[in-house]
Amino acid sequence: MDFSSDDIYSRSAGLIENGALFKKRALIIGLGSFGSNIAVELAKAAVGSFALMDIDRLERHNVVRHACYLNDVGRLKTDAVADLVLGKNPCATIDKYPIDMNDNLELVADEIERADIVICATDNNQSRFNLSRLLIDHPKVCLFGRAVTRAEGGDVFRYRPGGPCYCCLVGNQWYDNAAEEITNVSSARANGRIAAYVSPEDAEAMVQVGLASDIEPITNMMVKLALVELSRNTDSGIEALGDELTFDYYMWANRRERRHRNWNAFNDSQNRPTILRWYGATIERDESCSLCANSEMALDDGCELELELKRIEEVNEET
Numbered sequence: 001m002d003f004s005s006d007d008i009y010s011r012s013a014g015l016i017e018n019g020a021l022f023k024k025r026a027l028i029i030g031l032g033s034f035g036s037n038i039a040v041e042l043a044k045a046a047v048g049s050f051a052l053m054d055i056d057r058l059e060r061h062n063v064v065r066h067a068c069y070l071n072d073v074g075r076l077k078t079d080a081v082a083d084l085v086l087g088k089n090p091c092a093t094i095d096k097y098p099i100d101m102n103d104n105l106e107l108v109a110d111e112i113e114r115a116d117i118v119i120c121a122t123d124n125n126q127s128r129f130n131l132s133r134l135l136i137d138h139p140k141v142c143l144f145g146r147a148v149t150r151a152e153g154g155d156v157f158r159y160r161p162g163g164p165c166y167c168c169l170v171g172n173q174w175y176d177n178a179a180e181e182i183t184n185v186s187s188a189r190a191n192g193r194i195a196a197y198v199s200p201e202d203a204e205a206m207v208q209v210g211l212a213s214d215i216e217p218i219t220n221m222m223v224k225l226a227l228v229e230l231s232r233n234t235d236s237g238i239e240a241l242g243d244e245l246t247f248d249y250y251m252w253a254n255r256r257e258r259r260h261r262n263w264n265a266f267n268d269s270q271n272r273p274t275i276l277r278w279y280g281a282t283i284e285r286d287e288s289c290s291l292c293a294n295s296e297m298a299l300d301d302g303c304e305l306e307l308e309l310k311r312i313e314e315v316n317e318e319t
Helices: 018-022 033-044 077-088 105-114 125-137 166-170 185-190 200-206 212-230 239-243 305-318
Strands: 025-029 049-053 093-097 117-120 142-147 153-159 249-253 279-281
Touching: 018 212, 025 033, 025 105, 033 049, 033 077, 033 142, 033 212, 049 077, 049 105, 077 093, 093 105, 105 125, 117 125, 117 212, 125 142, 125 166, 142 166, 142 212, 153 166, 153 212, 212 239, 212 249
Parallel strands: 025 049, 025 117, 049 093, 117 142
Antiparallel strands: 142 153, 153 249, 249 279
């Protein structure tokens, strides 16, 4: 069956400039419940080029929140998500990278150069810090998104070249690094969120994920921000949202639990934070952060601090 993009996206006219977005390229790193759904939504919006990056295969427990299906279990996520993208936009071009980005930083840098927008949907800080380093030398807009414990809420950070970086955010009062949702035992063990001494049974009990409906508001915000960035300087309704979505950091709460227990109910009429509403914050660029500092600093990403300190010590001895 033959398709044309004009036929598929005819009802988006006025909101999205289809021809312009079809020329845009999105690099999506991490194809779990966040990245898979974001990829599909961007395909629906007529984005025409994708680089999909994830080393994992789809597992049965992923399916309740993932964009893919039970019959995709066992497949590489890059392959399964690519098929979903083509199912919505058969004219799209897709490059698939079933790799760990942390072991392939040169390739990631090349893909950042080719991309118009970068989406970081990984579940560990090592990849986020590595990506942040690359973005300094290869400046592109990047969206970092996550859910917090059992998806009681979540947040989105937008890095814009010259502005505050992800490391500036981590050192900011708004960001609670310990609250991140644990979705995968192996990656959580690798980055230290689940200690080595924790038994397999206890480790499995620590994996707590929220409902698909809990993460949809967060992925939806990431899609909107991505479309705003991709539509800049076009005559479209989406581009106009750029006047509204001006913050660096966005917060969402699904339920009044744990870190949101003091937030008010949605129907509260007082001028205080409530659940089920977005809140934005401006993040100041931190000149003393590990990336924006004027002098070299060690960055603890949970894996490499000792090696970095040793390297700096050796450099100091040589000079």
